[in-house]
Amino acid sequence: MATYFLSDLHFNGDEARRARILRFFKEIVVDAEAVYLVGDVFDFWMGYPSTLYQQHFALLRALAELSEAGVELWIFSGNHDPHLGGFFGEIGARVLTSGRMIPLGKRTAWVEHGDEDDPRGGLRRLAARLVRHPLTGALCRWVHPELLWRVAHLYADHSPPPPYETPLDEALIRDRLASRCAAGADVMITGHFHRPLHLRRTLNQQPCEFICLGDWLTCFTYARLDAQGLRLYRHDQPDPLPIVT
Ligand SMILES: [Mn+2]
Numbered sequence: 697m698a699t700y701f702l703s704d705l706h707f708n709g710d711e712a713r714r715a716r717i718l719r720f721f722k723e724i725v726v727d728a729e730a731v732y733l734v735g736d737v738f739d740f741w742m743g744y745p746s747t748l749y750q751q752h753f754a755l756l757r758a759l760a761e762l763s764e765a766g767v768e769l770w771i772f773s774g775n776h777d778p779h780l781g782g783f784f785g786e787i788g789a790r791v792l793t794s795g796r797m798i799p800l801g802k803r804t805a806w807v808e809h810g811d812e813d814d815p816r817g818g819l820r821r822l823a824a825r826l827v828r829h830p831l832t833g834a835l836c837r838w839v840h841p842e843l844l845w846r847v848a849h850l851y852a853d854h855s856p857p858p859p860y861e862t863p864l865d866e867a868l869i870r871d872r873l874a875s876r877c878a879a880g881a882d883v884m885i886t887g888h889f890h891r892p893l894h895l896r897r898t899l900n901q902q903p904c905e906f907i908c909l910g911d912w913l914t915c916f917t918y919a920r921l922d923a924q925g926l927r928l929y930r931h932d933q934p935d936p937l938p939i940v941t
Pocket of ligand 1: 774776811
């Protein structure tokens with residue numbers, strides 16, 4: 697049995713990506729024990745009390761099928777889907793609105809989407825706080841769903857492409873990983889940065905691991921924990937990504 701972690705699916709109208717994401721969920725049902733979706737699962741989601749966007753149906757059905765097959769499902773909110781609302785209980789999934797420690801056998805992982813503590817600048821962290829604020833969610837729920845959908849996609853379609861070429865901010869390792877490990881985590885798992893990376897370091901005489909989950913825009917990466925350990929994989933490739941030391 698295995699536990700899967702993936703993030704930044706940014707599920708939208710792109711047919712090829714949709715098909716690949718849905719195929720992945722069909723493939724893992726054979727051995728998945730738990731699945732953690734670590735934020736930005738949807739390119740845009742607003743948790744209205746009684747309205748769903750039909751564009752999400754295919755993914756919701758795939759997740760419901762996993763849940764019905766007995767797979768434990770956890771969904772973190774991200775900056776593209778900060779207000780997940782009450783729907784996910786309907787498909788047996790549990791929602792997490794910020795980072796948390798998760799026991800993984802003998803080890804403990806700190807898992808977060810990553811936008812709330814983004815080391816790339818105070819403006820980004822402020823934006824994360826703003827979009828995640830309960831008042832923002834309450835106000836948005838009074839906007840007509842079609843209007844909100846169009847405005848959100850105007851934003852999503854014009855936001856800059858993920859910074860695949862830029863190296864990850866060293867502060868993620870130096871500060872964030874160090875403080876999570878000092879707080880008792882053996883591994884930190886994050887989404888949001890659209891860069892697949894598995895790194896092993898010794899910080900304060902303590903071995904620590906850092907996994908940045910990549911995305912399902914162009915990387916198609918996921919982490920998998922099984923009897924052999926925790927590794928980062930590219931979908932459709934049998935061998936895990938190398939661990940950087
Ligand atoms: Mn994000």
